[in-house]
Amino acid sequence: MTEGKNLPNSSADVPFRSKELRKQSLIQHTGLVGVIDEGTKTIGFSIYTTPDFKEIAAHRVELSVITPQDGWYEQDPLEIMASINKCAEEAIKQLPDQGFSASDISTVGITNQRETTIVWDAVTGKPLYNALVWKDIRTSSTVEQILAKVQDPNHFRNSTGLPISTYFSALKIRWLKDNVPEVRRACRENRCKAGTVDSWIVWNLTNGALHITDVTNASRTLLMNLETQNWDPVLLKTFAIKEEMLPTIRSCSEIFGKITSERSVLRGMTLSGILGNQQASLLGQMCVKPGQTKNTYRSGCFLLCNTGDKPVFSRHGLLTTVAYKLGPHAPTIYAIEGAVSVAGHALSWLQQKVRLLPDSRDAEKYAEMVPTSGDVYFVPAFTGLYAPYWRQNARGIIIGLTQFTRKNHIVRAALESICFQTRDILECMHQECGYEINKLHADGKLTTNNLLMQLQADTAGLPVFRSQLMDSTAFGAAMCAAQADGINLCKFEPEKRYYENVHYDTFLPTTTDLERKERYGKWKRAVERSLGWVIKQKNTREHSEENYRMLSSLPASIFLISSFAMLVHSLAATAH
Numbered sequence: 001m002t003e004g005k006n007l008p009n010s011s012a013d014v015p016f017r018s019k020e021l022r023k024q025s026l027i028q029h030t031g032l033v034g035v036i037d038e039g040t041k042t043i044g045f046s047i048y049t050t051p052d053f054k055e056i057a058a059h060r061v062e063l064s065v066i067t068p069q070d071g072w073y074e075q076d077p078l079e080i081m082a083s084i085n086k087c088a089e090e091a092i093k094q095l096p097d098q099g100f101s102a103s104d105i106s107t108v109g110i111t112n113q114r115e116t117t118i119v120w121d122a123v124t125g126k127p128l129y130n131a132l133v134w135k136d137i138r139t140s141s142t143v144e145q146i147l148a149k150v151q152d153p154n155h156f157r158n159s160t161g162l163p164i165s166t167y168f169s170a171l172k173i174r175w176l177k178d179n180v181p182e183v184r185r186a187c188r189e190n191r192c193k194a195g196t197v198d199s200w201i202v203w204n205l206t207n208g209a210l211h212i213t214d215v216t217n218a219s220r221t222l223l224m225n226l227e228t229q230n231w232d233p234v235l236l237k238t239f240a241i242k243e244e245m246l247p248t249i250r251s252c253s254e255i256f257g258k259i260t261s262e263r264s265v266l267r268g269m270t271l272s273g274i275l276g277n278q279q280a281s282l283l284g285q286m287c288v289k290p291g292q293t294k295n296t297y298r299s300g301c302f303l304l305c306n307t308g309d310k311p312v313f314s315r316h317g318l319l320t321t322v323a324y325k326l327g328p329h330a331p332t333i334y335a336i337e338g339a340v341s342v343a344g345h346a347l348s349w350l351q352q353k354v355r356l357l358p359d360s361r362d363a364e365k366y367a368e369m370v371p372t373s374g375d376v377y378f379v380p381a382f383t384g385l386y387a388p389y390w391r392q393n394a395r396g397i398i399i400g401l402t403q404f405t406r407k408n409h410i411v412r413a414a415l416e417s418i419c420f421q422t423r424d425i426l427e428c429m430h431q432e433c434g435y436e437i438n439k440l441h442a443d444g445k446l447t448t449n450n451l452l453m454q455l456q457a458d459t460a461g462l463p464v465f466r467s468q469l470m471d472s473t474a475f476g477a478a479m480c481a482a483q484a485d486g487i488n489l490c491k492f493e494p495e496k497r498y499y500e501n502v503h504y505d506t507f508l509p510t511t512t513d514l515e516r517k518e519r520y521g522k523w524k525r526a527v528e529r530s531l532g533w534v535i536k537q538k539n540t541r542e543h544s545e546e547n548y549r550m551l552s553s554l555p556a557s558i559f560l561i562s563s564f565a566m567l568v569h570s571l572a573a574t575a576h
């Protein structure tokens, strides 16, 4: 936990400041819901009233990231648990001021950063290694090994909806098995458990009684078959992962069990919701109809478009994923997703590494001091590019610098890069799903930046609806836990809730088609220049892709070589 980095409670609209006020309220509350929101950068615990879903207490802390090498991102699993416990304690301390107490919390939900993988010893309960964070690219060599077997990065797309990439948990588990002796030993002795962060949290909160995950998190492992929603035997075999290590896959909303950990102030409470944080914000944004699309702007950007009860498979680099399943017998709703690895992280980089910004929150002020980015383009491909490019060999570039370029232009270009990357994905979504996406729902910390929202509308040519509920993620997870069968704090009535509680600021496009086309064309040229920069890592997927391309053109190569041999032979024959 980062000392002194407790973050302010963001519940801007605290409804009940005292018991008296609470009594005066007309709303008949049915109980409170607590949400553990475990993000890459921030961990929080929020408490909501039901059925009106007002956040009445919250505590957040920043989580440290360990970067032992370039492209390696780790987090301490013990710090994750300590932070969750601390946040829950602090949030619960705020309840009496609102006229509530801990015993009013009827249930708890979890939402978490996805793909990030933890392995632990089932006997001691201790982690066997740090968590490998979703954006860690150390598994490039593992990707290469797998590609050597299956050749095509899209080999598992039909079964999982995902390409073979460093991003997903299967690669991380396999890397840990191959490279960490303690993990290998624990696997041999059948003591090794593996899972995404939700599983680690549940295991700890239930003293090892439950090893579960939900279908949204499972759909990001590259091990779950989208059709059966079970671990796929072919994939387990390909990645040499034993099913016994993995959690049982459950729905997002059902009574999972009780919290029993004596370390947690939540002891005795029920757990009834789990879902990945991007799926939670899709739900929190009430994108429940096919075609409804949201983008969450945080360290990364994650655009999800609801595709209803049918998975849509991508031909252009988008991921097919489970959006939610609100009960064991509820239908599975799918989404198509475009993930951007570096969004707000580019601003943190400008702040912490190059010191162009005193704070990432100042980005708006700095960028507003110039009317345009002065033709500067910033492609923040720090660890390659995710959707729709999926190129590990890309690296960041800032292009178009002149002697007139000031730091403000670069900051503005960083903001624009977030918008252009979003447009890249929107274009794909349109081609892939055929949905006419006519507005974009926006949430996440970065959306406090008004200029970013306006630039997004101007870049995409779409109205942007910014949720006033900045934390749609926790809100979505709260609804999910509250509506579980047996908890019944609310019915899931998206249309109703949508208008009652969630208010939006709208940003309308102010650019012409021509302007957008021109600027987007330049962005594409900049992206083109960032690709293929890493050539020394012959260990990478691109290398295998190169091999694959060479292999695919093998008949042509054989033809050329044999023609050359015949020519040499005939020349030699003529000479004699």
Ligand SMILES: Nc1ncnc2c1ncn2[C@@H]1O[C@H](COP(=O)(O)OP(=O)(O)O)[C@@H](O)[C@H]1O
Residues within 6 Å of the ligand: 039, 040, 041, 042, 297, 298, 299, 300, 343, 344, 345, 346, 347, 348, 360, 361, 362, 363, 444, 445, 446, 448, 449
């Ligand atoms: N007010 C703000 N203006 C601009 N950027 C912000 C603001 N607040 C946070 N950020 C950016 O958002 C990212 C962190 O968002 P957060 O939701 O805490 O992270 P995470 O998605 O990693 O859990 C950081 O990369 C930071 O640069």
Ligand SMILES: O=P(O)(O)OC[C@H](O)CO
Residues within 6 Å of the ligand: 038, 039, 040, 041, 112, 113, 114, 115, 134, 276, 277, 278, 298, 299, 300, 302, 339
């Ligand atoms: O915690 P965030 O907002 O960076 O979300 C991370 C994503 O879930 C990774 O896929």
